[in-house]
Amino acid sequence: MPARDQQPATPETSINSPERLQFEAFLNEHRLALNACLDGLTEEQARRRLVASRTTLLGLVKHVTFVERVWFDEAITARPRMEIGIPDSPDESFILAPEDSIASVRELHRQACAASAAATAALDLTDLLPGNRRGPLPLRWVYLHMIRELARHCGHADILREQILAADTNHPS
Numbered sequence: 001m002p003a004r005d006q007q008p009a010t011p012e013t014s015i016n017s018p019e020r021l022q023f024e025a026f027l028n029e030h031r032l033a034l035n036a037c038l039d040g041l042t043e044e045q046a047r048r049r050l051v052a053s054r055t056t057l058l059g060l061v062k063h064v065t066f067v068e069r070v071w072f073d074e075a076i077t078a079r080p081r082m083e084i085g086i087p088d089s090p091d092e093s094f095i096l097a098p099e100d101s102i103a104s105v106r107e108l109h110r111q112a113c114a115a116s117a118a119a120t121a122a123l124d125l126t127d128l129l130p131g132n133r134r135g136p137l138p139l140r141w142v143y144l145h146m147i148r149e150l151a152r153h154c155g156h157a158d159i160l161r162e163q164i165l166a167a168d169t170n171h172p173s
Contacts, residue, residue: 020125023143024117030150031113034064037157038102045164046102054094057160058105060153065109066093067149071132071142072116076123078131 017025037057038046046058069086073079087093120139123129128136 019140023125023140023147026147027143027150028113030147030154031064031109033154034150034157035061035106035109037061037154037161038106041102041161041164043101045168047096048164050160050163054091055156055160056094056096057157057164058100058102059094059096060157060160061109062096062100062105063090063093064150064153065105065112066090067146068109068112068116071146072112072119075129075132075137075142076119 038061041057047056049056066086067090069084070081073084074081074086081088087095123139125138125140125143127139129139129142130136
C-alpha cells in the first residue's frame with residue numbers, strides 16, 4: 001500500500017480520548033487501510049496468488065469480512081455460522097468465488113463493518129459477548145483482538161501489494 005504519513009492525533013486517538021473512541025478509531029483505521037490495498041488494482045492483480053496459501057489481496061478483504069461477522073455477529077448474537085451465512089473455518093473464508101470482484105467484496109466488507117458498528121453501539125467495553133467458541137468475552141477484548149487481526153493482515157497486504165506492483169512494473173504485459 002502507499003506509504004502513510006504520520007497524521008496528528010484526532011480527537012478519537014488523542015491520549016486523553018475515552019478508551020472506546022480510541023478503540024473504534026484504530027479499528028476503523030485498520031479496516032480502511034486493508035480495504036485500500038485494492039486501490040487501483042485490476043481484478044487479476046487482486047486475485048493473484050504469491051504464496052502457497054490461499055492468501056490474495058482480494059481474499060484478505062473477504063477474510064476480514066468473515067472476521068467481522070464472527071466477532072460482531074456470532075460473538076454477540078450466538079447465532080451459528082451457517083445461519084449468519086459465513087464459512088465454518090477461517091481458511092475457507094479466503095476462497096474466492098468466480099463472481100467475487102473488487103467491488104462486490106468491498107461492498108460486503110463495508111456492510112459487515114456497518115453491521116459491526118450497529119451491533120456494538122449499545123454495548124459497554126465490559127459487556128460480555130456470549131457467542132464466542134471460547135466462552136463469554138468482554139467487548140474490550142474483542143476490539144483488541146480485531147485491531148491485532150487487522151494489523152497483521154494489513155502487513156500481509158502491504159507485502160503482497162508491493163510484490164504485485166513491482167512485478168507488473170518490471171514486466172509489463
